[in-house]
Amino acid sequence: MKKSVIAIFLSLITMLEISTNVYAHYDSAYWHEERETTPYIEQYVDWMITIPDSRRLSEISLPGTHDTMAYDSSLPFGNIARTQTMNLEQQLNSGIRYLDIRLAHKETYFQLHHGVVDLGYNFDYVLQTVISFLNRYPTETVIMRIKQEHTSENDRKMLELFTKYYDKYKDSLWDRENSENPYNPKLFELRGKILILSDVYSIYQGINYREVLKQDEYHLGSNWDLYRKWEVVKDQIERSDKEEPGRIMMNYLSASGGAYPYFVASGHIDPSTYANRLSTGLTEPGFKNYYLDFPRTGWFGVFATISFEGTNTLTADYLKSRCIKRAGIVVADFPGERLIDEIIQCNYRK
Structure with a gap:
């Protein structure tokens, strides 16, 4: 027994x-496969065409990526630094409409970083890729959170450098000055535009990230x-x-x-x-x-x-x-x- x-x-x-x-x-x-997206995922390339113009941003559910640009398989620290496998264009084609963009101040330009890791792309690349997508699919909008990463420049310098980008790309950026509700715009204002969610206190050309009710444990x-x-x-x-x-x-x-x-x-x-x-x-x-x-x-x-x-x-x-x-x-x-x-x-x- x-x-x-x-x-x-x-x-x-x-x-x-x-x-x-x-x-x-x-x-x-x-999804963790490189060089390809989930099968059939690009059916979402222009999904916002079905959302009424009258919907406010607060009323729309949006898929997004954390540390959007940390997708290269050759990044140092491997599985610690990497948060995505789809590249930026694939993410947009797959229906992603919120991007988490981390900017290191390099005097005359912003470089994309994840902590100390240089991601190999600058801010011009990100903006140009998103704008190209929106030109092809003008029914869509992209919400872009920006924050300073790795560097510690003061708010004045961050604003000065960001304003140069804003002036260069302003035709493709949502203009809060002409919005009927600058804290919660309707979708018709946002179509074909990038809305900046600023996690830098001095950058005002968008919506302040602190206004968002978030869970980020x-x-x-x-x-x-x-x-x-x-x-x-x-x-x-x-x-x-x-x-x-x-x-x-x-x-x-x-x-x-x-x-x-x-x-x-x-x-x-x-x-x-x-x-x-x-x-x-x-x-x-x-x-x-x-x-x-x-x-x-x-x-x-x-x-x-x-x-x-x-x-x-x-x-x-x-x-x-x-x-x-x-x-x-x-x-x-x-x-x-x-x-x-x-x-x-x-x-x-x-």
Whole structure:
């Protein structure tokens, strides 16, 4: 009898160990393939054509990318620095309408940075790429957050340099001076234009980023903080759907620190789109009340592994299952077709 119990115990341990490694997970809410977009994703290239002109910015749900330009596979620090795989043009063609642009002040120009990492592009490249896209698809608009990154120039110098760009590209930038509501414009004003969300206090040619009601819990101490991150994401989804209808809402699905950006987005053991999920180390039935929104995998009778799940999949599932009508601006690392689609679909629910 004793030997039988030991044998069953050892078999169970083996089953649980295997379950942490063999259950591959593919969900197109997360996308980490280089040089290509999610299949069929470019159906969203001009999705805003279906949104009424009278909608205010606060009433539109927009998919966005965090650290938009950090997509090159050759970036130093690899999985720490990289937050995207689609390049800027692919992101726009895929329906992304919010860009997170980090600017290092280089005396006569702005260079794109992610922390200390030079991303290899300047601000002219970003503006010209977006303007070219908007010229082809004038029904669309792009919301562009700008902030200073890596350098620490004062507000006066930031304004002086930005104003040179503004004067150069002003025909393609939303003009708050002529808006009937400079804090919450209607879509007809924004079509074919870039709206600047300024995270630099002195830059006034747009909307101040501080006016946006946002969730940006961006630092995780370890992988096991992922559920806490998901809980604040979920709370912000509910707040966007039910509260503050006249305010622009924003929800960052991204985080890093003690966890890689790809892990936060996917819950995977490595960056691949098709990688296995990572196990939390907990199992059912003993821990059935833990991490309730995380998946149970590798069922063996009443036993199962509790695995991590990424914020991209959790958010796409939640938007659909709860029939969310207003998600605000949802900002992600490595967004895939399903996440982008679920954010866009919020605009059509009544």
